[in-house]
Amino acid sequence: MDVAAAEKDEFLYRLRHSLAHIMAQAVLEVRPDAKLAFGPPVENGFYYDFDFGETPIGEADLEDIENRMRRIIKQKQPFAREVKSLETAERELRDRGELYKVEYARELVETGKAENGHLSFYRNGGFEDMCEGPHLEHTGEAPKGCFKLDRISGSYWRGDESRPMLTRIYGLAFASKEELDDFLARRKLAMERDHRKLGEELDLFFLDREVGVGLPLWMPHGAVIRDELEQWAREEEFRAGFQRVATPCITRGDLYHRSGHLPYYAESMYPPMTLDEHDEYYLRPMNCPHHHKIYDARKRSYRELPLRLAEYGDVFRYEKHGSLAGLLRVRAMCMNDAHIYCTYEQVEQEFVSVLEMYHRYYQHLRLGNFRVRLSLHDGDKGKFVANEDLWIKSEDMVRAVLRNLGIGFEEEVGEAAFYGPKVDIQMKNLLGREETVSTCQLDFMMAERFDLTYVDRDGSEKRPYIIHRAPLSTHERMISYLIEFYGGAFPTWMAPVQVRMVPVKESVLEYAHELAEALRGNLFRAEIDFTDESFNKKIRNAVTRKIPNIWILGEKEMEQRNVTWRRYAVKEQISVPFDKALDTLKTLRAGRVMDNFHDVPLPTP
Numbered sequence: 098m099d100v101a102a103a104e105k106d107e108f109l110y111r112l113r114h115s116l117a118h119i120m121a122q123a124v125l126e127v128r129p130d131a132k133l134a135f136g137p138p139v140e141n142g143f144y145y146d147f148d149f150g151e152t153p154i155g156e157a158d159l160e161d162i163e164n165r166m167r168r169i170i171k172q173k174q175p176f177a178r179e180v181k182s183l184e185t186a187e188r189e190l191r192d193r194g195e196l197y198k199v200e201y202a203r204e205l206v207e208t209g210k211a212e213n214g215h216l217s218f219y220r221n222g223g224f225e226d227m228c229e230g231p232h233l234e235h236t237g238e239a240p241k242g243c244f245k246l247d248r249i250s251g252s253y254w255r256g257d258e259s260r261p262m263l264t265r266i267y268g269l270a271f272a273s274k275e276e277l278d279d280f281l282a283r284r285k286l287a288m289e290r291d292h293r294k295l296g297e298e299l300d301l302f303f304l305d306r307e308v309g310v311g312l313p314l315w316m317p318h319g320a321v322i323r324d325e326l327e328q329w330a331r332e333e334e335f336r337a338g339f340q341r342v343a344t345p346c347i348t349r350g351d352l353y354h355r356s357g358h359l360p361y362y363a364e365s366m367y368p369p370m371t372l373d374e375h376d377e378y379y380l381r382p383m384n385c386p387h388h389h390k391i392y393d394a395r396k397r398s399y400r401e402l403p404l405r406l407a408e409y410g411d412v413f414r415y416e417k418h419g420s421l422a423g424l425l426r427v428r429a430m431c432m433n434d435a436h437i438y439c440t441y442e443q444v445e446q447e448f449v450s451v452l453e454m455y456h457r458y459y460q461h462l463r464l465g466n467f468r469v470r471l472s473l474h475d476g477d478k479g480k481f482v483a484n485e486d487l488w489i490k491s492e493d494m495v496r497a498v499l500r501n502l503g504i505g506f507e508e509e510v511g512e513a514a515f516y517g518p519k520v521d522i523q524m525k526n527l528l529g530r531e532e533t534v535s536t537c538q539l540d541f542m543m544a545e546r547f548d549l550t551y552v553d554r555d556g557s558e559k560r561p562y563i564i565h566r567a568p569l570s571t572h573e574r575m576i577s578y579l580i581e582f583y584g585g586a587f588p589t590w591m592a593p594v595q596v597r598m599v600p601v602k603e604s605v606l607e608y609a610h611e612l613a614e615a616l617r618g619n620l621f622r623a624e625i626d627f628t629d630e631s632f633n634k635k636i637r638n639a640v641t642r643k644i645p646n647i648w649i650l651g652e653k654e655m656e657q658r659n660v661t662w663r664r665y666a667v668k669e670q671i672s673v674p675f676d677k678a679l680d681t682l683k684t685l686r687a688g689r690v691m692d693n694f695h696d697v698p699l700p701t702p
């Protein structure tokens with residue numbers, strides 16, 4: 098992080114912290130009987146928990162509190178720190194009836210967290226709160242229009258449900274009014290485009306309690322998107338010299354002892370099934386060990402390297418219930434996986450080619466909301482294979498490749514795979530939640546563990562290096578991002594329904610059928626709107642379904658063998674002979690044209 102960004106973060110922290118005080122101060126003006134609990138700064142803002150006894154406040158009170166906060170800000174009240182002994186602190190807090198604070202003050206002293214047994218307080222205006230700080234110099238430092246009280250929810254003192262319910266007031270706060278407005282606009286868009294909401298509206302996928310949490314079921318329309326991505330990957334990988342393999346989803350535990358997944362990765366795996374009396378089988382969390390077995394199925398020569406094995410493989414990970422989120426984080430997923438086995442001399446070139454493939458995919462899909470992270474190991478023996486020299490060597494190599502390619506990246510210690518460093522593409526969804534969308538890993542360890550070798554030019558046996566890569570991520574995670582970034586409007590080549598025909602009269606139905614037949618014959622996904630809705634309603638329905646191409650068919654179109662073409666992303670309609678329209682669709686498909694964006698014109702075939 099650069100200096101300016103760090104300074105801004107520091108300011109935001111003080112701002113949000115101070116606003117929590119100011120809010121509590123304003124609340125006490127309205128409700129002097131309220132008792133304060135905790136009030137920390139959080140991502141995007143701050144909150145404060147209050148005990149209002151029998152009569153909590155409601156959303157309707159927030160405006161009044163906001164106005165009072167603005168008044169306090171205008172008064173430029175300085176924040177002054179004062180340190181008190183436990184005795185003094187406790188007496189004063191008791192006088193004010195702040196029993197939650199008394200409890201916490203004692204705990205701080207008893208657990209040795211209070212410096213010299215003394216407690217820090219901050220006072221502004223007539224308000225005082227026990228707090229470590231830091232704060233703004235004075236309340237007036239809060240930029241105009243930088244905050245908004247957002248919502249109210251219930252909470253418990255330190256999460257303890259046996260205690261009385263508290264009222265939590267959330268506020269949003271940013272460095273300027275513009276940033277707050279920007280956040281609100283993004284949040285609105287994100288809620289409209291939430292992939293869980295759109296996934297249901299567009300019949301792409303669903304989750305079912307009886308099937309289990311984190312186990313999505315793909316509907317026909319969602320399966321189309323998966324298939325199209327997979328077909329694309331298959332072609333790109335074929336051109337890049339990958340060979341496809343297919344391997345099973347369950348495997349004996351022995352394999353995972355050898356690979357190191359047990360113990361390094363055990364907590365993300367499902368518990369074993371005992372079969373054939375004593376054999377333990379696991380659902381696979383990764384495809385790597387199976388690919389290593391294929392490499393090892395026969396003796397390899399340097400002439401075969403680089404050997405590139407690819408598979409869209411199903412994997413299963415035991416993710417914590419609380420971390421599951423639609424398709425973004427699931428327990429069963431299908432990964433655009435591949436492993437490249439190569440010599441030391443080939444590693445760099447292979448790594449470069451893989452990163453270039455990433456670049457092509459991301460650019461084509463117009464995914465820009467990501468940062469590149471170089472994930473390194475640390476000294477944790479429970480998390481990373483011990484071999485310091487090899488770690489350093491591999492990390493240096495990956496760092497050099499990124500630099501040579503001119504890719505901007507941030508380093509993060511402790512985020513490597515247990516067997517080697519990795520390049521992670523960290524992507525934020527519209528709500529700002531960041532996940533690793535794809536990774537590319539350099540592995541210097543598995544060849545050793547699996548005793549993989551190749552016979553070199555001079556007849557000696559050597560260990561190959563392995564690159565793990567999954568540029569298109571898992572279907573689940575990638576499609577969750579695509580749904581949100583595209584707002585559910587997929588380009589023609591990926592769209593579940595590529596053309597919807599809207600016949601304006603009964604008399605043209607036959608013509609519509611004829612075109613539908615021709616489209617199907619050319620492997621296009623087309624449908625006819627047979628409903629009794631009005632014409633305008635039919636168009637609206639097609640737009641709501643985000644169908645990229647609407648063909649309007651009337652008598653004139655039928656006579657001239659034309660279609661009147663309306664595209665999702667543009668308002669104008671054009672009239673085109675059917676043959677030409679079909680050729681245009683073929684061009685859209687062949688080039689995987691991203692015609693879901695306004696700036697992409699309809700190509701001429």
Ligand SMILES: [Zn+2]
Pocket residue numbers: 114115118219228229230231232
């Ligand atoms: Zn504070």
Ligand SMILES: [Zn+2]
Pocket residue numbers: 383384385435436565566
């Ligand atoms: Zn792998």
